[in-house]
Amino acid sequence: MGFIKDAIEELTWRGFIKDVTDKSIEVKEEKLTVYAGFDPTAPSLHLGNLIPVAALRVFQKHGNPVIVIVGGATGRIGDPSGKSKERPILPEEDLIRNKEKIEVQIKKLLGKDVPVLDNYEWFKNFGLIDFLRDVGKYVSVNRLVKHTFINNRLSREEFLSFAEFTYPLLQAFDFLHLYDRFGCKVQIGGSDQWGNIVEGVELIQRLRREKVFGVTFPLLTTEDGHKIGKSEGGKKTLWLDESMTSPFDAYQYFIRLSDSDAIKLFRLFSLSMVKEEVENIIEEHRQSPELRKVQKLLAREVITWVHGKEAAVECEKLSDFLFSKDPKTNLEDISKRAISWVATTVAKDEIKSLQLSDLFMKANLVKSKNEFRSNLMNKGIRVNGRTVVSDMPATELFRNRSVVIIAKGKQRGIVKME
Template sequence: MADLINIFEERGFIEKTTHDEELKDYIRNNKITCYIGFDPTASSLHVGSLIPIMALAHMQKNGHRPIALIGGGTGLIGDPSGKTEMRKLLNPEMIEANLSGIKKQLSRFIDFSDNKALLVNNNEWLSELKYIPFLRDIGKCFSVNRMIKAESYKLRLDSEEGLNFIEFNYMLLQAYDFLELFDKYKCRLQMGGSDQWGNIVAGIELIRKVKKDISFGITFPLIKTSNGAKMGKTAKGAVWLDSDRTSPYDYYQYWINTDDRDVARFLALFTFLPIEEIKDIEKLEGADLNSAKTVLAFETTLLAHGRDEAVKAYQAAASVFGERFVPEDYLMHSTVPRNSSKAEDISVPCSYINQDVLKLGIPAFKLFHEAKLTVSGAAARRLIEQGGAYVNDRRIEMFDEMITSNDIMHMEILLRSGKKRIHKIKIKQ
C-alpha cells in the first residue's frame, strides 16, 4: 500500500499531524477509514474546499475508504472556527437543498458506488440526542478551561460580538461526530483545515476517554496565492464548483491566470499528475510556463466539470487568446489536447444583437454593462475612464463613445475588461 503520508507531504497537504509515528504505521499497515466534514452553508462548494476534497480523493486512490461528513446537524448551529462574527443560522429545508448540490460536486472527485466512499449526514444522530444524557456522558469529558484556549474560541471571545452559547457547543458536537464515526465505521482519522485543529484534538480526546482507544488527526495549511490572496477569491467573488454559479469557462480562466510562482504548487495540490513530472516544471518560465498553466487549467476543469466541458473551455480560450501548444513529452500524464485543434468559442460568454441596432450605435459604457462585464453603468464608466475597456483589442477612451456597425469583425464584436474578462457580441442580421 502506498505511503500516503509521504504523498501528502510531497504534494503540500500537511500542516500538522497527531501521533506522528503511530499515524504513519497505522496508514502503512491498514486499509483505513477517514473523514472530513463539509459545512452545508451553500448549495455549492468552492475552490477553497478543494484541498479537503482532493485529500479524500487521494485516500480513495490509495486503497482507503473516505467519508464525506455533511454537517446537516451542526449546520443548524454554525462553526465559530475562523469567524469573528456568528454565522447565519440555516433552517432544515435550506440545508437539505444544499446537501443535494454538494453531493453532486463531490461525486466528480470521489466514487461513492458500492460503499467505496460514504456520504453521511450528522443530523442522523445529532437530531436524536437528549440534552441531559449528552451532558452526563459527553459533556463531562470536556474542560471549559481548555476549550476557551482553543484558537477557534479565542478569536470569537476577543471579538466585539463575543461567543454565542450555541456556538460554544460546536466543539462537543464535532467531537461527538468523530466518536460516532469511530463506532459505526471504525473511522480513526479525521482531517480538516488548520482552523479545525482544536475540534479534531477534542474528538481524539473524547475517543480516548470513552473508548480507551487511539485515533488520529491531520490538518491542512491555509492555501494562499503568492501575492497573499485567499484561494478562490476574485473581483467577482468566490469561484464555485457549481457550473451554474461559475461557468466551466470562467473556472478554466481562473486557473490559467495563476501567478507564475504558484503553478507547480497548484499542480501538486489540485491535480493527480505524478509529482515527478510536476517537479520537472518548477524552473520553467516564459512560454514553457504558460504551457504548464494550460495543463493546470485543463486538469482542474476536467476534475470539476468533466472532459467535455474542459475541452470546450480549452477551445474557447484558444479562440480568443490563441492556442498554447503543449509538447507531447511535457507533463505526459495530462490528457490536455496537444495537437492543433479547431478553436471554438462555444464556452465564451456571449450575447446577440441585431445589426440594425448598431446602425445608430450604443454608448460603450452601456454595452459593457449589458454584457455584464460590470455591475452597473457607473462601474462601466469608471472602467473606461481608467483605461480598462477594450473593443476588438482597441482601448476605449471615452465612456460615451458610440459602438456601431463599423466595429463588427467577422459578424461579432469582442469586448474585454482588463486582461482577463471577455464577452462576445454576436451579430444577427
C-alpha cells in the same frame, strides 16, 4: 501496500500536511478509514473545499476507505472556526437543498460509492440531557477556551453564543459516531479545524481507549494574501457549481496565477501524475516560465476533474479564441454551452438604444467612451475581424446574426443578442 503510510507520504510531498495529532500515523502500514466534513451553508462547494476532497482522493488511491459528512445538524449552527462573528442561521429548506446539491458534487468528485452521511441522522433524537451526560461530561472547558476562535472572541469581549461554544463537541461526537459505526480512525480538515479535530481524538481516547488520528492542511493563500479560490481581489468566491461560477472563470483563475502559487496548487491537484512527473513538469516550467506550462496543466487537471474533459477542452478553445495573438480556433469550433460562459448577453429590445461603444463597455473591453474613441483613432477596434473607424448603432452589427465578435487589440469578446 503501505495503505495509510503511503497516503501520508504522498500528501506530505504534495504539500497537504500541516499538523498531525500523532506522528505514528506516518509509519502505519495498515488500512484506515478517513473522513472529512462539510457544512451545507451554501448550495455548492467552492475551490477551497477542493483541497480536503483532493486529500480524500489520495487516501482512496492508497486503498483507504473514505467517508464524507455533510452536516445537516452542524450546519444549523455553522462552524465558528476562523470567524469573527456568528454566522446567520439558514432556513431549514435551504440547508436541505444545499445538502442534496453538495452530495451530488461529492459523489461526482470521489465516486458514487463513497458514503455521504448527514449528521442530523444521529443528532435529531439526541436529547440535551443525554448529550451533556454522554459527551459534555468528557470534554474539558479549560481546553475549549483555548480554541483560537473562542479565545479571540473572549479576549476582544465579542459576543460568543453558547451554540458556537459547543460546536466543537458536535464535531467531536461525529468522529466518535463514525468510529463506532465504521471503525473510522482518521479525521482531516483545514488548520482552522485543529481544535475541533483534537476534541474528537480526545473523546474517543477517553471513551473507547483507542488511538485515532487528526490530520490538518495549511490554509493556503496566494502571494497577494487572498485565500485560494478567491478572485477579483479576494471578493469573489469560485464555486464548483457551473451555474454559480463558469468553468471558464475557474480556468482563467488558474491561468492567471503567479508562478509560485501555480506550482503550489499544481502539486496539490495533479492527482493523475506521479511525483517524478510532477517535479519534471515544474522544472520545465522554471526553465521557460513564459510558456505558463504549470498554469495550463493545473487548469486542465482541475476543470477536467470538476466539470469533465469536454469542459476543459472548451476552456482551452475559448482561451485561444479570446486571447491568442493568432488564434487557431474559430467561433464555429466553440460549443453553445461554452459561449454562454463568456458571452455578454443583450436583450433584442435593448439593442435598438445602444451604440457599438456601449457593447465594448458591457463586455468590459473598455471602461469609458473616451477609451473607446482613443482605441478607435488608433485603429484598435475590430468587429467580426474587421477594423472599424467610427462608432455605430448596435443594430447594424446584428443584421442576420445573433452573435458578434468584438475586439480591442489582442482582447476579444463575444456579444450575444437574445
